[in-house]
Amino acid sequence: MKRVAKMVAAAMAVSAMGVATGAYAQEYPGSKPVTAVVPFAAGGPTDKVSRELTMIMSKHLGATIVIENLGGAGGTIGAKKVVQAKNDGHTVLIHHIGMSTAPALYRNLGFDPLKDFEMVGEIADVPMVLVGNKSLPPNTFKELLPYIKANASKLSLANAGIGSASHLCGLLFQSAIQTELTTVPYKGTAPALTDILGGQVNLMCDQTTNIAGQLKAGALKPYAAMQSRRVEAFKDIPTAAEQGLPGVEVKIWHAMYAPKGTPKPVIDKLSAALQKSVADPAFRAKMAELGAEAVPAQRATPDSLRTFLGAEINKWTPVIKKAGVYAD
Numbered sequence: 666m667k668r669v670a671k672m673v674a675a676a677m678a679v680s681a682m683g684v685a686t687g688a689y690a691q692e693y694p695g696s697k698p699v700t701a702v703v704p705f706a707a708g709g710p711t712d713k714v715s716r717e718l719t720m721i722m723s724k725h726l727g728a729t730i731v732i733e734n735l736g737g738a739g740g741t742i743g744a745k746k747v748v749q750a751k752n753d754g755h756t757v758l759i760h761h762i763g764m765s766t767a768p769a770l771y772r773n774l775g776f777d778p779l780k781d782f783e784m785v786g787e788i789a790d791v792p793m794v795l796v797g798n799k800s801l802p803p804n805t806f807k808e809l810l811p812y813i814k815a816n817a818s819k820l821s822l823a824n825a826g827i828g829s830a831s832h833l834c835g836l837l838f839q840s841a842i843q844t845e846l847t848t849v850p851y852k853g854t855a856p857a858l859t860d861i862l863g864g865q866v867n868l869m870c871d872q873t874t875n876i877a878g879q880l881k882a883g884a885l886k887p888y889a890a891m892q893s894r895r896v897e898a899f900k901d902i903p904t905a906a907e908q909g910l911p912g913v914e915v916k917i918w919h920a921m922y923a924p925k926g927t928p929k930p931v932i933d934k935l936s937a938a939l940q941k942s943v944a945d946p947a948f949r950a951k952m953a954e955l956g957a958e959a960v961p962a963q964r965a966t967p968d969s970l971r972t973f974l975g976a977e978i979n980k981w982t983p984v985i986k987k988a989g990v991y992a993d
């Protein structure tokens with residue numbers, strides 16, 4: 666008898682949960698704002714993409730989306746915060762390629778990007794350019810390479826911490842030229858850019874979403890586009906491959922995640938709003954202006970992101986293992 670009563674109570678609890686989830690999802694987002702954790706410093710490339718997106722997505726979701734910048738350790742601190750956040754759709758993470766490189770770089774990462782998050786969808790692809798302070802003597806990438814070899818002990822390369830996009834790009838670059846530079850980590854490439862402009866550090870690989878203004882103003886020396894083809898918005902910057910260094914290619918992608926267990930109907934609402942946002946002409950135009958490309962709506966979906974993230978983890982893990990770099 667007791668056993669039957671327990672089973673009935675359990676069944677009632679499950680059905681009550683279902684009703685609660687259903688009603689909750691129906692009312693979501695309600696009047697409470699959504700916090701988007703950006704795991705890098707304010708004013709940087711991930712932050713810029715996130716602010717442009719959330720401005721438009723707030724409208725499509727019907728809720729205010731506020732950004733919380735939580736930089737450090739290549740984006741892993743902010744990601745961990747979202748793993749531990751309440752899974753009610755009021756906290757999301759906007760991250761980049763670092764979600765796929767962290768599992769190889771951190772032996773004690775403390776989370777599994779594929780298992781500990783619900784996928785919402787991809788946002789935009791962003792190219793990277795290797796830039797230097799204006800007063801560096803080399804004017805071209807061809808001149809830069811021998812200059813680096815001769816001055817390696819004096820030159821510094823900024824990045825946003827181990828696991829960041831700038832770190833990955835710098836890693837591939839140093840390994841391709843077989844020269845190690847002093848690397849200087851920041852909480853994001855916004856503060857790193859300030860120091861590049863001020864001459865405190867010499868070189869950096871960064872997303873065009875951070876440096877487009879400085880590139881247009883001629884405030885930086887652009888050495889190479891770190892991808893297979895020239896960047897649409899900066900056609901005058903040759904690729905590294907064109908200048909004799911093939912294989913240093915890093916395309917940055919941004920995506921949105923929610924804590925594991927966020928109800929599916931809530932994820933569906935977030936993803937629907939994301940799909941409308943990436944297709945929004947205002948967002949697409951803003952991305953293009955910054956040298957980036959908003960993804961097509963079919964990539965702004967949970968299934969597409971899950972497949973893509975898995976493929977990116979499989980792509981980068983052997984590259985990082987071969988380089989023998991660990992953050993911990």
Ligand code: ASP
Pocket residue numbers: 705706709710711712824825828829830831832852853854855871872875
């Ligand atoms: N560009 C940074 C990186 O290297 C991230 C950022 O500051 O948004 O990962």
